[in-house]
Amino acid sequence: MDPRRTPRTTGRTRSSDGTRSTRSTRRTGRTGRARTGAVLLAAVALLMAGCSSGSTTSAGSTAAEEVAKLAPLPRSIPAALTSYYAQKPAWRDCGVPGFQCATLKAPLDYAEPSAGDVRLAVARKKATGPGKRLGSLLVNPGGPGGSAIGYLQAYAGIGYPAEVRARYDMVAVDPRGVARSEPVECLDGPGMDAYTQTDLTPDDEKETRALVTAYKKFAEGCGADAPKLLRHVSTLEAARDMDIVRAALGDQKLNYVGASYGTFLGAAYAGLYPHRTGRLVLDGAMDPSLPARQLNIEQTAGFDTAFTAFAEDCVRQSDCPLGDKGTSPGQVGKNLKAFFDQLDATPLPAGDADGRKLTESLATTGVIAAMYDEGAWQQLRESLTSAMKENDGAGLLFLSDSYYERDADGGYSNLMFANAAVNCLDLPPAFETPEQVRKALPDFEKASPVFGEGLAWAALNCAYWPVAPTGQPQRIEAQGAAPIVVVGTTRDPATPYRWSEALAAQLDTARLLTYDGDGHTAYGRGSACIDAAINAHLVEGTPPGDGKRCR
Secondary structure (H helix, E strand, O other): OOOOOOOOOOOEEOOOOOOOOOOOOOOOOOOOEEOOOOOOOOOOOOOEOOOOOOOOOOOOOOOHHHOEEOOOOOOOOOHHHHHHHOOOOOOEEOOOOOOEEEEEEEEOOOOOHHHOEEEEEEEEEOOOOOOOOOEEEEEEOOOOOOOHHHHHHHHHHHHOOHHHHHHEEEEEEOOOOOOOOOOOOOOOHHHHHHHHOOOOOOOOHHHHHHHHHHHHHHHHHHHHHOOOHHHOOOHHHHHHHHHHHHHHHOOOOEEEEEEOHHHHHHHHHHHHOHHHEEEEEEEOOOOOOOOHHHHHHHHHHHHHHHHHHHHHHHOOOOOOOOOOOOOOHHHHHHHHHHHHHHHHHOOEEOOOOOOOEEOHHHHHHHHHHHHOOHHHHHHHHHHHHHHHHHOOOHHHHHHHHHHHOEOOOOOEOOHHHHHHHHHHHHOOOOOOOHHHHHHHHHHHHHHOOOOHHHHHHHOOHHHHOOOOOOOOEEEOOOOOOOOEEEEEEEEOOOOOHHHHHHHHHHOOOEEEEEEEEEOOOOOOOOOHHHHHHHHHHHHHOOOOOOOEEEO
């Protein structure tokens, strides 16, 4: 389980586009599945500038004066990059009705453009009309590691409000290292199965060594697959790639909707190119000023907030296996934690074709997956009932597999690989040793008695990464940018509402739009108030008033 991710689990299908596709980790060439919401949040995948130890102030957060500001790039295009900015997409059929695809190039290393290129897969669905075309609207569902093209073809290009699709060419680019854009890969299918079953709550030194070994094996696999690219998959580089895509599309300014981690990508773009920032929507925002450890603690608290909402709802239902109407959320959590402890000792059969059983780690991931969308709570109750009362772990294993994007044949998309690659490059690690994790356990368990221990140990993964981090915590102000709409959900599990408040406070021209509700992100999730406010910004150029609240 990686705590720094934000899926909305629905299992729409990713389609082929003729470019280098995301290969299954069984190397059979199968395409994977694209998430349809804000794919996976990498809460530590931020543009950060902190200490390599991930140290914080005594209050648990980096002092404002210690955090640098992201400086904008010069307005003029460097001579070494002019050939990239002069590209014109050669659009071709994607194999998906209504969509076209193309491949663009970006420098592998912006500091040394002559060192080679990285190929970027781009897709679009042309504006449907009626009405005057407003240009291109780039979308990114999050991650890092989520396929923007998969999201476009499965949802945004056909499911965004009609008035938005009428006026914009809907466009997506898979960031470098993701899906169709030279995907990073680390383990094969069986290797990933073993990795996802690794015990994330080690009880002794033997189990701790096993966890460290798993992290090292994963990291070594990534380093062996893409030793050069792995040094250049940062969010800052992906943001610079988006400016090349903007120019290739013929747009003077970038119009963009980013969810979850996609908010960090969009904010980074605005920080680098405030003068080229058009109509931006950042939904389920991240706070780029926090170091990795604090980000992980705050996200852990976010999951606890979401779990409390689930627990309160669960005990009102007749089929809740964790308690009845008189059971407090705290006791519901204790009941679930006791079940996890049972699985730690004795995994449950799950009817899996590959012989996997439901372990504590897989069950925890399955529960966390359901926290992203209150629409999944019924499925979670049913899955927990089957596991706790019928010794059948199939339902929770299915939720876990959806989170990890594991298909029925045992192959994985490159989501987890790209997720780690970007996270570990963007920030110094939250922890460098198991001893540091143990010392921090009380803070994590205070943030979430149910999930804290596992999420603390999950934050150790970047300690063994084969490439040194290049990013740091930074404030992003984007002074002079057009109004930017920052959207926060009050009980968001993966991007806590406080992060949206923090990003809105940093951005010079932000308008904070609040959804008082559950689940991860807000646009297109059922609030007519939220959708109307965002549509007005995108179509009419009229952002909501700062502080507007919706239910």
